[in-house]
Every structure is written in structure tokens, then in C-alpha cells.
Amino acid sequence: MGILSRASYVVRSKLNALLNRAEDPTETLEYSYEQMRDELQDVKQGIADLTTQKKRLEIQKRRLEENVEKHNEQAREAVRQDRDDLARQALEKKxxxxxxxxxxxxxxxxxxxxxxxxxxxxxxxxxxxxxxxxKKETMKARYEAAEASSRVSEAMTGVGDEMNDVSRAIERAEERTDEMEARSEAMDELVDTGAFEDAMSDKDSIDRELESGRTNAEVDSELETLKTEMGGGADEASEADSEPAADVEDDPTAEVDVSDTEVEAELEELKDDEN
Structure with a gap:
């Protein structure tokens, strides 16, 4: 077998396989049924045409029979008139x-x-x-039942073109969902780190460093002020302690004397809290 013959054989075999897969038996049966009905219609049309032609010949025959009867009358009339020549002509026509x-x-x-x-x-x-x-209706019912059963089996087992498409769609959806979740987490992380704010700002790295330094300096200044204020309060408390204590019994509104050690300890706790 030559190369061209082999190639032609392969093409025909593949084409035949494609046609077999694409062929729907119910459609083939319906087409064959319609073809037979068309043939029947052609036969009926042929019978009608033939009958019409036969009727025309029968009408022509009746007219000829009427002419035969007419020629008979002509021949009799010619004989009564002793016109044998006319009688002969009439009989010849008859x-x-x-x-x-x-x-x-x-x-x-x-x-x-x-x-x-x-x-x-x-x-x-x-x-x-x-x-x-x-037979067509029977075969059609059997085929549809077998097709439905096959589809149910494919759905239950998860095989078949449609179920494969569904599985691929689910896989694509899962991949897309994972990608979107990862993207969302990345956006959240960038927001938390301030990357978006930095990207949208017109400040460069030097401006941001200077601003950070100014912020730290302001915080340190405020801390020193707070320490100074807290230190002044402690001195006033010490001076109050050096003055003579009032008689508690004579002045009921006088406060109870507190030792310097307790005041200093409380002051240190307050400083630690502020720091």
C-alpha cells in the first residue's frame, strides 16, 4: 500500500470514527422514516398522474363511440335516400x-x-x-432510555465529558479563589506596613527620616516636661513635710502625715507608668 493510499485510508477511518461518534441514531431513524414517506408520496403522485391520463383516454374513447353512432345514423339516412356513396363514406369514417x-x-x-x-x-x-x-418509535424509546441511564451512571461515577468539564470548572474556581485570597492577604499586609501610604506620598526617604526624628524629639521633650512637673510636685511635698504638723485633735481637717519614703516610692511608680 502506497503512502497516498495509506494516508487516504487513515483519513477515511478517522472521518468514519468522527461520524460514528456524532451520529444520533434517533435522527437517522427519523431521516429514514421521512425518506420512506417521501417515496410513498411520490408513488401516490404517480398513481394520480396515471389515473388522470387514463381518464383522458376514456373521455376520448367516449367521444369516438359517439362519432361511431353518428356515422351509423348517417349511413342509414344515406341508404334511405339511395345515396350509397354517402353511406360508404359514413361507414368508412365509422x-x-x-x-x-x-x-x-x-x-x-x-x-x-x-x-x-x-x-x-x-x-x-x-x-x-x-x-x-x-420499530422507529421502539428503538427511539430504547435509545433515549439507554442514554438517560448512561448519563445517570456517568454523573454517579463522575466520568464523562460533562462531568469532566464540571471538575475542571471546580478546579479553576478553586485556583482562582486561592489566588484572590492570597492577593487579599498581600493587600492587608501592605496596608499594615504602610506601603500604600508611602507609595501614595510625595515624600522621599530623607523626608520620612527627618519627620521621624522630629516626632521622636517632640516625644522626648514632652517626656522631660512631664518629669520636671512631676519633680516639682515631689519638692513641694518635701517642704510640706518639713513644716510642723498640726494637731490633729485641734484641726479635724488636717491630713495625716506620710513618710518621705512612701512618697518617693509612689513618685517612682508614677514615673515608671508614664515611661
């Missing part, structure tokens, strides 16, 4: 018409025979079509 009638009768008989054959074939074809229709 004979010609009778020959035509005989020929028409043969044609009519042939058409009738053909019509009978066509009617018989039409009836036979019609019976075959009815049988085919019954």
Missing part, C-alpha cells in the same frame, strides 16, 4: 373511429394494469412504513 377506439382500449388497459401495480406497491410501501414507524 370504421376509422372504431379502429381508434380499439387502440385506445389497449392503451387504457395498459394504464389500468400499471395503475393496479402502483396501487399494490403503494399499499405494500405504506405497510412497510407503518412497520418501520413502530
Amino acid at each position: 370504421q376509422a373511429k372504431m379502429n381508434q377506439i380499439e387502440e385506445l382500449e389497449g392503451q387504457i388497459a395498459d394504464l389500468q394494469s400499471t395503475q393496479d401495480d402502483l396501487v399494490e406497491k403503494k399499499n405494500e410501501l405504506q405497510n412497510r412504513i407503518e412497520e418501520f414507524r413502530t
Whole structure:
């Protein structure tokens, strides 16, 4: 087998396989049924045309028979008038018409025979079509039931083109979801680190460092001020302790004397809290 022959064989085999996969038996049966019905319609049309032709010949025959009767009357009238020449002419015409009638009768008989054959074939074809229709409906029902059963089995087992498409769609959805979740987490992380704010700001790295230094300096200054304020309060407390204590019994509103050690300890705790 040559290269071209082998290539042609491979192409035909693959094409035949594709056609077999694409072929729907129900559609094939419906097409065959319609073809048979078209043939039946053609046979009926042929019978109708044949019958019409036969009727035309029968009408022509009746007219010839009427002419034969007319020529008979002409021949009798000519004999009564002793016109043998006219009688002979009438009889000759009568004979010609009778020959035509005989020929028409043969044609009519042939058409009738053909019509009978066509009617018989039409009836036979019609019976075959009815049988085919019954088989077609049965096969169609069986095929649809088998197809439904196959689809259910494929759905239950997770195989088949449709289920494969569904599985791939689920995989793509999961991949897309994972990607979006990772992107969302990345955005959150960038927001937390201030990357977006830095990206949208027109300040460079030096400006940001200087601003950070100014902020730290302001915090240190405020801390020193707070320490100074807290230190002044402690001195005032010490001076109060150096003055003579009032008699508690004489002045009920006087406060109870507190030792310097307790004041200093409380001051240190306050400083630690502030720091």
C-alpha cells in the first residue's frame, strides 16, 4: 500500500470514527422514516398522474363511440335516400373511429394494469412504513432510555465529558479563589506596613527620616516636661513635710502625715507608668 493510499485510508477511518461518534441514531431513524414517506408520496403522485391520463383516454374513447353512432345514423339516412356513396363514406369514417377506439382500449388497459401495480406497491410501501414507524418509535424509546441511564451512571461515577468539564470548572474556581485570597492577604499586609501610604506620598526617604526624628524629639521633650512637673510636685511635698504638723485633735481637717519614703516610692511608680 502506497503512502497516498495509506494516508487516504487513515483519513477515511478517522472521518468514519468522527461520524460514528456524532451520529444520533434517533435522527437517522427519523431521516429514514421521512425518506420512506417521501417515496410513498411520490408513488401516490404517480398513481394520480396515471389515473388522470387514463381518464383522458376514456373521455376520448367516449367521444369516438359517439362519432361511431353518428356515422351509423348517417349511413342509414344515406341508404334511405339511395345515396350509397354517402353511406360508404359514413361507414368508412365509422370504421376509422372504431379502429381508434380499439387502440385506445389497449392503451387504457395498459394504464389500468400499471395503475393496479402502483396501487399494490403503494399499499405494500405504506405497510412497510407503518412497520418501520413502530420499530422507529421502539428503538427511539430504547435509545433515549439507554442514554438517560448512561448519563445517570456517568454523573454517579463522575466520568464523562460533562462531568469532566464540571471538575475542571471546580478546579479553576478553586485556583482562582486561592489566588484572590492570597492577593487579599498581600493587600492587608501592605496596608499594615504602610506601603500604600508611602507609595501614595510625595515624600522621599530623607523626608520620612527627618519627620521621624522630629516626632521622636517632640516625644522626648514632652517626656522631660512631664518629669520636671512631676519633680516639682515631689519638692513641694518635701517642704510640706518639713513644716510642723498640726494637731490633729485641734484641726479635724488636717491630713495625716506620710513618710518621705512612701512618697518617693509612689513618685517612682508614677514615673515608671508614664515611661
